[in-house]
Amino acid sequence: MLFIDEGKQRAYYSRLDFKLWVGIIFLMVGLSGRLAAAVTTEPDPPNIVIIFADDLGYGDLGVYGHPTIRTPSLDRMAAKGIKFTQFYSGASVCTPSRAALLTGRLPVRSGMMSDKFRVLFPFSEKGLPAKEITIAEALKEKGYATAAIGKWHLGHEPSYLPTNHGFDTFYGIPYSNDMSLKRRGDPPVPLMRDKSIIEQPAKQQTLTRRYTRESIAFIQDQGNQPFFLYLAHTFPHVPLYASEEFRGKSSRGLYGDVIEEIDWSTGKILNELRELGIADNTLVFFTSDNGPWIVKKQEGGSAGLLRNGKGTTWEGGMREPAIAWWPGTIAPGQVSQTLATTMDLFSTSLALAGADHPKDRIIDGINLMPVLTGKQEEVRQVVYYYREKKLHAARKGPWKAHFITQSAYEGDRRVRHKIPQLYNLEKDPGERFNVAKKHPQVISDIKKIVEEHKKNLNRGKDQLSAVK
Template sequence: MRRLHIKLTILILAFTTGIFSNQTTFAVEKESTPTPNFVIIFADDMGYGDMGTFGHPTIKTPNLDRLAYEGQKWTNFYVAAPVCTPSRAGLMTGRLPIRSGMCSGKRRVLFPDSNGGLPENEITIASALKKAGYATACIGKWHLGHHSQYLPTSHGFDFYFGIPYSNDMDRVKEGNYMEMNTNPKIDYFNVPLMRNNKIVERPADQTTITKRYTQEAVKFIRQNKEKPFFIYLAHSMPHIPLFRSKDFENVSLRGIYGDVIQELDWSVGQVANALKETGLDENTIVVFTSDNGPWLVFREQGGSAGLLSGGKGGTYEGGMREPTIFWSPGKIQPGVVAELGTTMDLLPTFAKLANVQLPSDRVYDGYDIYPVLSGTGKSKRDVIFYYRGTEVFAVRKGAYKAHFITQPEYGSNEKTVQDPPLLYNLNVDPSEKYNIAEKHPEVIKEIKQVLAEHLKTVVAVENQLEK
């Protein structure tokens, strides 16, 4: 009887110890896998072919190349629009800019005399992550409204340091626009540099602005290493006018444009090093991409779309397909990804990883792409809409892209309605050279149906760019 009692006691102890042991292990697992940090590094007007890993022969980008090797290089990644303001609205909200009134055929972006901005009822990546206790910082170019109610601090960001619109705006020097921007001086422009809601420098010293953005980002990482954080590091460069610091003068074979890109690459290295030094690299997802393609009218002071056709302002591939890298050692499966993705996919992906439930009272145009990042699944995205202003100029479905309207990026308001639409197989012909519409009328029919269904979801709202 005594032996039976001892055995029962041992079994009870083993059972209860097992329960508490499992509970403790579970708690440790929860603590050892906190919600990830997020860093978006957003270049301005950088082309698909402007870094080493995407094929540029003379611009050296060792830090970006390393991140691409250690992480994922996406070769079919798009933005929501081919110019600054609507592209940034799409990234921030996970929605096409037509849904928030942040696009226009009359004024393609916001200007210093604009009275509109991103509506207060829009949910940004920052405001969504704030619900999960994230510290949030916007560093760099905003361009979603410069009045107080539209600034980053009114859209979920705890901290803002940057310029409220493009670095070529507020030009005070009289003369030819092209000349002023290709042979610039700091005092030709009166662009303000802001810290939170206050102007701290005007005109902004653009020769040191890339370094200062970088310093602020590294500082924010170190200050918030004990809590989850989101940093939106939106560089002003390589948007013209081009400026770089003395340390990067004449370092590139590509001239001043190459110097600017190589300083941006240095900045990426500084951010990555700060994450490693603080031990946060394995729990931080870093995304590098650009807001639109290269501004080709500025020739050698503009970038290159590589083998893609077109550039900034247009709906050919070079205007909206961007060089993109995802990096997070241990979280992201290294490789080259040819599946479709867009900047609008970042909000739902980050929200899912941060355990944030997005409200169901609006249409989202993004998808959770973490299955692709982690190597555990496929992208749900099969369609890209190429908006220019408030109109859809082209649609991609799978490998095929149909152009319904074409128009030069700049210099002409003349539109050409393509009937039948131009059709390209982008997997075979990424340069959009060979129109195959006659061979595939069934594909055009299918894409037309996709467009018709999409347009049913678009509801008219107040246009913010025309205020």
């Protein structure tokens, strides 16, 4: 017969209960710690795509009022995102505008503006200085994959190419597609991959399609790694080329064909982001480097109701169409009248990636996320309009003062105004009615802002004048 000591049995089970409860407590603490860690884990940094057209006018898209150019993809992008009506490039011609976008700085600060040459040419020796920090360099430090696809135009010598400015890869042309003048001794425009020429002359009628294919392949290759894609289209800069699928299809002629193919390209990229399930973690921004080349007549675009175009500091030269899209972050159907510039994309991109702003230089960009997310209506009050190394105009709020006016080309007469011309751009976006005599205090206020701005300008050494 088995006798059991009930006291010892109770003590035994009490020890078991104690160990069990201790184990449960430790398990719960461990689970709660892991749960808390999961809750507080930082979200994945977003992907960033900037699509940059070349010489696209403010009035060239359906969503901006063009009556015969069909842009369904960009129209939908605006309907699902935010359309800007007062968005500016950093300059009115190619090279300085691109420098402004990628560095977040007025190009006069980096030396990418010159009184001798307005852009870089195949005979130019220099380009964007190595000391400048691009969006790609800043994002690469935060683990981003980076690609430049399309037109570069910030220096074609090896040390100035995109792969020396933070981009892992480059596929495109090194400068404008019209820079192959035999009388000047220019070589045929090349197509490059990284630092190697892979085709010369570039088959321009296929460029938009090939840029699109390369962009999609880059996006597909990244997996879970965040990426920055800078797609800078060659067109609608002249000479105009469209693929067989689009040539002759637009009521607007060849110019319309080109825009409709760029619209198709944008749609393909947005669809790819959706299909990969990463649209909700990707900011896409579409805009242009400067206004339309209106002297090209039917081969140039339209600034809509704005005055003049490319090469000038009138509104048509620097106010651009701009659309931002980010499902789940940007509320659909917004139209923003906030002042914003391409330089703001630098600050916005760094903020999204958690990258610090450079502390050793002036950054002219401002983070647009408060506007994109609807938390603020505006983040910027002032816009500066430079041509070559000279400040021609400045805008504060609705008011724009022109200190110097000139049409697109150097041979045209430059007029310095003793009393600056003044326009209220909210009432008169076409700059038709000079109201300087009625508002001397407004001019005085803008002059003070300009004087303060010039004190801290720190002009960079001219990079455009050095030639072979």
